[in-house]
Amino acid sequence: MNDISLHILDIAENSINASAKNIEILVEENFKDDLFTLEIKDDGKGMNKSMLEEVTDPFITTRTTRKVGLGIPLLKQAAEMANGKLEIISETGKGTKIYTSFQMSHFDRQPTGNIMDTILALLASEKEYNLKFCHTRKYASPSEKISCVVKEFTFESKIFKEHLKTLGIENGMLLPIARRYLKENYNNFN
Amino acid sequence: MPKLKIEDLEKISDEFKRTMTVREGGGKVKVTVHMGTCGIAAGAREIMNTFVQQIEEKNVKDVILTTSGCAGLCSREPMATVEVLGQAPVKYVDLNSEKAKKIFEEHVLKGVLVKDYALSIGSERIQ
Numbered sequence: 001m002n003d004i005s006l007h008i009l010d011i012a013e014n015s016i017n018a019s020a021k022n023i024e025i026l027v028e029e030n031f032k033d034d035l036f037t038l039e040i041k042d043d044g045k046g047m048n049k050s051m052l053e054e055v056t057d058p059f060i061t062t063r064t065t066r067k068v069g070l071g072i073p074l075l076k077q078a079a080e081m082a083n084g085k086l087e088i089i090s091e092t093g094k095g096t097k098i099y100t101s102f103q104m105s106h107f108d109r110q111p112t113g114n115i116m117d118t119i120l121a122l123l124a125s126e127k128e129y130n131l132k133f134c135h136t137r138k139y140a141s142p143s144e145k146i147s148c149v150v151k152e153f154t155f156e157s158k159i160f161k162e163h164l165k166t167l168g169i170e171n172g173m174l175l176p177i178a179r180r181y182l183k184e185n186y187n188n189f190n
Numbered sequence: 191m192p193k194l195k196i197e198d199l200e201k202i203s204d205e206f207k208r209t210m211t212v213r214e215g216g217g218k219v220k221v222t223v224h225m226g227t228c229g230i231a232a233g234a235r236e237i238m239n240t241f242v243q244q245i246e247e248k249n250v251k252d253v254i255l256t257t258s259g260c261a262g263l264c265s266r267e268p269m270a271t272v273e274v275l276g277q278a279p280v281k282y283v284d285l286n287s288e289k290a291k292k293i294f295e296e297h298v299l300k301g302v303l304v305k306d307y308a309l310s311i312g313s314e315r316i317q
Contacts, residue, residue: 001231010230017259071227114235121225121238126256159194167203175255176246179239180202185195 001074003113004038004102009121010071011040011098016127018044020095023122024132027115029104032140032148036084036102036109043095052090075100082109116182123157123178131157135189153189155182219253219298222271226260232267233286240287241270244294253298266309272297283309 001007008025015023020042028037047055058073075098076086083103090096102109115135122131133156139149160181164174223229223238241255261269266283272293273279280303282293289307296302303311 006230006235009225009235010227013225013227013230013257013259074227074231117235117239120242121223121235121257124223124238124242124255124257156194160199163194163196163199164203167200169203169206170251172245172251172253173203173206175242177199177202177206179242179246181195181199184198184202 001078001110003111004036004078005113005115005118007071007075007078007100007110008038008040008115009118011075012042012118012122012131013125014071015040015042015044015096016122016125016129018042018046018096019127020044020129022130022132024134026134026136027112028136028138029112030138031104032138034104036082036104036112038100038102039097041095041097046092046094046096047088047090048092052088055088056086072098078102078110082106084109116179116186119155119182119186120175120179124175129157131155135186151189153186155186218275220273220275221253221255221294221298222258222273223255224259224261224267224269224271225257226264226267228260228264229267229269234268236287237268237270237285237290240290241294244291244298248294248299250299263309269309274301278311280311281309282307 001010012023012025022043024041026039030036055072056076058070072086079086079100079102083106084101087099088096119131119133133154135153137151141148160178161174164177169177221241223234223241225234238257245253245255261281263269263283268285270282270285270290270293271279272282280297282289282304285307293304293307296304
């Protein structure tokens with residue numbers, strides 16, 4: 001995995017495979033505190049304690065829990081290389097939350113990559129689920145009156161699809177339309 | 191705080207409705223890009239993106255584009271499966287953008303198999 005957007009895709013695919021109905025992806029670039037955080041939450045089938053212990057070990061997981069595989073170890077490595085960490089909270093039947101942090105300016109932090117393409121690939125899945133995505137940028141404040149400047153882009157697949165339906169758009173056109181929408185609205189939100 | 195920009199969406203949708211056509215006699219085609227950890231690391235997302243762009247460029251809306259997990263042939267990723275309605279699925283391996291474009295133009299649009307990039311027809315493993 002060469003960039004963070006690819007990790008996002010990989011981890012969210014785990015959520016899809018865990019039968020999640022709701023997946024939330026929160027990306028925060030905090031320039032003020034030199035921190036890049038990524039949070040992926042789902043309401044899928046979750047993991048039990050023993051699985052949770054093994055999930056960051058590539059040599060155990062690839063053999064016993066094929067479902068999870070190398071994705072989480074690779075993300076953990078990427079975070080730790082950049083002075084960050086990876087934490088997982090999971091409960092059987094309730095879902096999984098994966099929190100990752102990176103030191104934003106760290107020499108070894110992977111580039112953010114193309115998150116738009118990741119959202120598109122996630123929209124392409126045949127499974128029915130709602131994807132909530134939020135990308136926040138926090139900048140140091142130019143004045144003392146406010147603590148920081150926040151910019152935000154949000155996207156929700158359910159609302160997006162509902163609107164396309166009311167516009168009479170067929171499913172086959174979802175991806176090209178989403179691509180153009182994200183290109184125009186997400187790529188220049190800063 | 192930018193929420194969903196309805197005006198933008200309407201504008202884009204209208205443009206697509208005007209230009210998109212269902213090809214006469216063209217059967218439904220399903221294209222599946224394998225999106226496991228192995229696939230993603232090898233460039234599956236780029237293949238996905240290429241197919242989306244092809245659908246947009248060629249103005250077709252009877253192609254179903256979807257994703258699936260690891261197919262078990264991690265060393266031959268990125269992989270995609272093309273299934274023309276009523277025919278056996280064809281697995282393509284070792285893909286890149288150029289190959290994906292050719293597969294879209296030949297197999298998806300014209301129904302002509304691209305033998306050079308195909309691994310097998312059906313789901314059996316041939317080595």
